[in-house]
Amino acid sequence: MSGANNDATSPSFLSDKSARIFVAGHRGLVGSAIVRKLQALGFTNLVLRTHVELDLTRQADVESFFAAEKPRFVILAAAKVGGIHANNTYPADFIAVNLQIQTNVIHAAYRFGVKKLLFLGSSCIYPKFAPQPIPENALLTGPLEPTNEWYAIAKIAGIKMCQAYRIQYNWDAISGMPTNLYGPHDNFHPENSHVLPALMRRFHEAKVKGAEEVVVWGTGSPLREFLHVDDLADGVVFMMESYSGLEHVNVGSGKEVTIKELAELVKEVVGFEGRLVWDSTKPDGTPRKLMDSSKLAGLGWTPKISLKDGLVDTYSWYLENVKQ
Ligand SMILES: NC(=O)C1=CN([C@@H]2O[C@H](COP(=O)(O)OP(=O)(O)OC[C@H]3O[C@@H](n4cnc5c(N)ncnc54)[C@H](OP(=O)(O)O)[C@@H]3O)[C@@H](O)[C@H]2O)C=CC1
Numbered sequence: 001m002s003g004a005n006n007d008a009t010s011p012s013f014l015s016d017k018s019a020r021i022f023v024a025g026h027r028g029l030v031g032s033a034i035v036r037k038l039q040a041l042g043f044t045n046l047v048l049r050t051h052v053e054l055d056l057t058r059q060a061d062v063e064s065f066f067a068a069e070k071p072r073f074v075i076l077a078a079a080k081v082g083g084i085h086a087n088n089t090y091p092a093d094f095i096a097v098n099l100q101i102q103t104n105v106i107h108a109a110y111r112f113g114v115k116k117l118l119f120l121g122s123s124c125i126y127p128k129f130a131p132q133p134i135p136e137n138a139l140l141t142g143p144l145e146p147t148n149e150w151y152a153i154a155k156i157a158g159i160k161m162c163q164a165y166r167i168q169y170n171w172d173a174i175s176g177m178p179t180n181l182y183g184p185h186d187n188f189h190p191e192n193s194h195v196l197p198a199l200m201r202r203f204h205e206a207k208v209k210g211a212e213e214v215v216v217w218g219t220g221s222p223l224r225e226f227l228h229v230d231d232l233a234d235g236v237v238f239m240m241e242s243y244s245g246l247e248h249v250n251v252g253s254g255k256e257v258t259i260k261e262l263a264e265l266v267k268e269v270v271g272f273e274g275r276l277v278w279d280s281t282k283p284d285g286t287p288r289k290l291m292d293s294s295k296l297a298g299l300g301w302t303p304k305i306s307l308k309d310g311l312v313d314t315y316s317w318y319l320e321n322v323k324q
């Protein structure tokens with residue numbers, strides 16, 4: 001099995017703009033932001049495949065792709081992703097698809113000589129009642145949040161696989177743990193999306209229809225940290241250039257809001273003037289998951305986009321690309 005060459009003298013991520021970079025999941029919220037960022041930096045050799053062109057759950061197809069394309073770098077932003085309702089409703093999909101995708105891509109990347117791979121997990125990997133803000137070493141110290149434990153287990157397995165390939169093969173695989181993300185090309189599905197895009201769509205449709213009220217799920221009391229996806233893309237490039245450690249790295253904004261505060265903010269940005277009605281039959285999920293991102297800050301990276309500015313940016317994108 002031909003492993004990756006891991007000599008320290010080979011060029012860094014940013015030094016060769018003609019390097020072949022496979023961005024898996026390039027049409028998604030995160031993948032599309034990473035492609036925008038890499039193109040803005042002048043990278044000219046991105047290797048991209050749609051889900052239809054390459055189903056990453058099919059190992060033989062993934063290995064043939066890597067054998068033929070031999071990318072130098074891989075950023076793994078393909079996954080089965082969804083909000084609290086989707087996670088709670090389709091546990092088999094969330095554990096099986098994500099385990100298949102990440103196992104196939106990480107192994108094939110190693111086998112076919114990729115120099116460095118970045119795997120994306122999520123803040124949901126941490127225990128439901130982890131200390132706040134959550135440090136990286138809180139991983140596996142307590143029970144997970146039941147509504148997304150299947151997805152969390154898959155993501156934890158991805159982190160462990162990257163660590164195992166570094167230990168056994170001295171291969172440069174790293175893991176980033178983003179907090180809740182939002183921005184252009186988000187999933188605005190009425191039921192399966194995350195809270196921010198779900199509320200943006202619901203408030204927009206209510207405003208257009210002249211509805212008097214909008215239903216928001218849960219009690220509104222949970223706290224969530226949000227990061228604009230363009231900040232995440234910047235952080236991913238920073239990690240590809242500057243981080244090659246065994247431990248995963250939190251990538252957050254360090255700022256949290258209650259779901260009620262978020263709903264009020266989205267309502268204001270969209271310009272809906274009706275009432276909020278709370279549906280407490282829907283799950284709240286984890287009460288709080290503010291991450292401690294001081295490790296990444298200590299390496300020299302911090303986010304730039306405020307939630308308010310990010311919401312305005314996302315709503316203009318929504319109006320140009322999604323609204324019915
Ligand atoms: N969104 C968020 O709030 C957060 C996301 N993350 C992580 O970031 C990464 C990207 O998430 P996000 O961009 O939000 O998700 P999206 O759903 O927006 O994008 C996922 C992408 O993966 C592709 N994909 C899914 N299954 C397959 C498959 N079997 N083969 C090939 N491609 C596939 C999708 O293609 P298609 O749509 O055509 O199926 C889509 O382009 C994930 O690892 C996620 O866990 C982490 C924290 C928060």
Ligand SMILES: C[C@H]1O[C@H](OP(=O)(O)OP(=O)(O)OC[C@H]2O[C@@H](n3cnc4c(=O)[nH]c(N)nc43)[C@H](O)[C@@H]2O)[C@@H](O)[C@@H](O)C1=O
Nearest residue numbers: 082083084122124148193194195198216217218283284285
């Ligand atoms: C990124 C992260 O995302 C997920 O975890 P989550 O943060 O709980 O996800 P969420 O964005 O769907 O919900 C956050 C909160 O928002 C409230 N809420 C109100 N109204 C709506 C609403 O209309 N839709 C949704 N989805 N939530 C709503 C809802 O009741 C809950 O209290 C997992 O994928 C997890 O695995 C993960 O990684």
